[in-house]
Amino acid sequence: MDQNEIFKVLASIVGEEDVTIDPVELLAYSSDASQLKAVPVAVVRPENKEEVAEILKFADENRIPVTPRGAGTSTAGQSLAYKNGILMDMVKMDKILEISLKDRIAVVQPGVIYGELNKELRKYGYCFPPDPGSAIACTVGGMVGNNASGIRAVKYGATVDHVLGLEVVLPGGKIIRTGGRVWKSSSGYNLTRLLVGSEGTLGVFTEIILKITPIPKYVALIVPVFEKFDQSLEAATEITNAGIMPSAMEILDDLCIMVMNSFLEEKLPQAEALLFIEVDGNNQKAIIDESNIIKSICEKLGAQQVIQSTDPKRTEELWNLRHTLANLLAKIRGEKMAISSIMDFAVPISQVPEAVREIKALAAKEKRLMAALGHIGDGNVHFGSAINVEDPKEREAATKFSRQAAEAIIKKYGGTLTAEHGLGQAKSHLVMLEHGETIELMRGIKRVFDPNNIMNPMVMGLTEIPEDEYVYMPGAK
DSSP states (O other), X not given: OOHHHHHHHHHHHHOGGGEEOOHHHHHHTTOOSSSXXXXXXXXXOOOSHHHHHHHHHHHHHTTOOEEEESSSOOSSSTTSOTXXXXXXXXXXXXXXXXXXXXXXXXXXXXXXXXHHHHHHHHTTTEEOOOOOTTTTTOBHHXXXXXXXXXXXXXXXXXXXXXXXXXXXXXXXXXXXXXXXXXXXXXXXXXXXXXXXXXXXXXXXXEEEEEEOEEOXXXXXXXXXXXXXXXXXXXXXXXXXXXXXXXXXXXXXXXXXXHHHHXXXXXXXXXXXXXXXXXXXXXXXXXXXXXXXXXXXXXXXXXXXXXXXXXXXXXXXXXXXXXHTHHHHGGGXXXXXXXXXXXXXXXXOGGGHHXXXXXXXXXXXXXXXXXXXXXXXXXXXXXXXXXXXXXOHHHXXXXXXXXXXXXXXXXXXXXXXXXXXXXXXXXXXXXXXXXXXXXXXXXXXXXXXXXXXXXXXXXXXXSSOOOSSTTXXXXXXX
């Protein structure tokens, strides 16, 4: 079908005002937070599950690819319409349908913004805790699609640990429900957990049932400062081994500290590394005791200074900067260039120090300017480089580096390619390193849900595996 025919059919389903084929608008939808590009044939904004079902029925019958999209905060290219497909913007399905304190659940549509949901839950003393870096913008549907997590996953878990049930529209238009309002079930295959993290490859979420968590009464922030990066790695491992469960434990290297200080009036000490460690709970004495234990461990392992704070304004200021750090790190290159190569590897906690040392050494050997940051408390460390994606030599070098790093993380340390950002298209060239023959089982599952392969093709390596992460780039070969 040509573009005008697709427009007419979609307009008959949702109305002309909620479909666009305008080239300028399509160009705006051709990007997300990755550096990849893909221009959709049309953008459609459904308002309810019935409209979603009609769109998917039409697309399946005509073999037109469909990609559901939340806020477009994906760093791996999951929210782009590859192969001239339809982009389904879930922006109009943004209702909080129910908050039940008796059942401790929230029922939401996929377009609800994470930060707005938590603002509403806070009125009742509750939260949805994963806290990704894009918290102020990302949608709950996008979080479920990518099994997102973030700063507080070390204690509270990833998105999958909070999703109890889903309403999903399958290719062809069939509407199903998985899970429900109960916190536990051993009934049949757990299709809810299968769909969480499926990156839009199996269907479109139209309703999400979330478990909600009481907000702790007391919070403290401990910031140990280390002269040597290695000391911070050892301290993070030792704190975990001491049986302490922080609500957050972040590592920031010297580049990250430098960038954050450029935005702070009250500067952080400049050093090779520091940790942001947050402890929370409902017993103030326990929080103080844990803070002091952490301080003692860090001092023993060489912290030159340990800053402790219970000031909510200072804590919020530091966490807000940490949330936006991936974007702020564009300053390290000095060319208004975003961090375009973000690796969110994770390894077993005991392997963190050695694995991080190896990746940093590999970067230093290649004279690669690279920042190290991330959620070190659960073994998830991010490595970010500002790549000029318009330069073929830089793209080639970045692809080589990411493969070398991935091989070390997976084969040597038993880690994973992605702890929270998902595979998308950007990491699908590495999928065989981690999954090998089991990728065929995943492809089999995809065929059951999506026999005509219309749902978000080109992500996760489920249909084809590209040679590198820069396939969908202007000028990329």
